[in-house]
Amino acid sequence: MKLIGMLDSPFVRRAAITLKLKGLPFEHLSLSVFRNFDEFQSINPLVKAPTLVGDDGWQLVDSTLIIDWAETAGSGPSLMPSDPAARLRALRLTGLALIAAEKSVQIVYEGKRAEDRRDAGWLARVQGQLKAACSELEREAAGSDDWLVGDALTQADITTAVTWRFTQLMQPELIRPHDYPALAAHSARAEQLPAFVELPPI
Template identity: 30%
Template sequence: MKLLGSLTSPFVRKVRIVLAEKRVDHEFAIDSPWLEGTQVGHFNPLGKVPVLVLDDGDSLFDSRVIVEYLDTLTPVARLIPELARARIQVKRWEALADGICDAAALAVMEKRRPEEKQSGDWIERQKKKIDHGLQFLALELGEKPWCVADTYSLADIAVGCCLGYLGFRYPEMSWREDYPNLSKLDEKLMKRTAFSDTLPRE
């Protein structure tokens, strides 16, 4: 199988970390939908990364569908619990972390438009989602060692990718000081090779 994606996307990083944790053999093709000559549109009509192209040519998107598929491939390192309650909790953490990334990416894109076309209101709206989302993450995590059921799971991976993306795109943000429990989780995750090998970069 082949993963198409950029080195900056938090959604691509989430899939790369799952591939590494589950030790799934794959090829990683660097591609960005923003670049001329991109192949992404051939495999995903939405023109977004990540896309996972399977050996039979079928393609999977988006990141939540891909990671769910990958987790079923092998029992090695189960990342999504089987029991309904814990499973849906993990998916909720993922939805929240991904939602913060969506807002963060939208604000980045808006700031890249010519200054006279940018909407300050739109950027502020996205920043509120980031702030409220972080507040919620920190409250839900509390003093727990991991997000769900005291076990490392996809929830931690999604949150780690979200924090990594904020650190990359918004280095001025003070979430580390404001939420020491998120900072501690981030530091713990960064000790894993799957995380340190996939830090976002241009």
């Protein structure tokens, strides 16, 4: 099985860490949708990262779908709570983290435009959405005693930690640790886990 995409993408990285934690062996092919477009396209014409390719040739795209599949295909402990209330919390926090990741990526892409073609109003709105998502996650992290949903690592923790690391790589002046101390501490704790250490965002 192959996972295609670069680990500097929060979406690729959350999928890779999940596969690792679920005990699903895979080969990581670090292909950029920009620099390696033709090679990526030869594997998946959609050029969508992450792409998971099964040993018999099937393909699955989108990190959320890959993670959903891994939940039942893998042998490792579930990364989603079974209790309805806890599951709702995990889904809600994962959603907030995904919004933060998406807005961070949009800011990066806007920065690739020629300066005279950038939309300052749109960029300010996206930056505000990113800060709002991080503020909600900060509040939730500050109110958690252990991990974000009880005492076990869940997908909410993975996605939140991966997204925070991405913001620190791409938006360090906009999203500053001293403004979100609980979120920064949560991410630092998760980044010490073996699966995170083995799959750094590079």
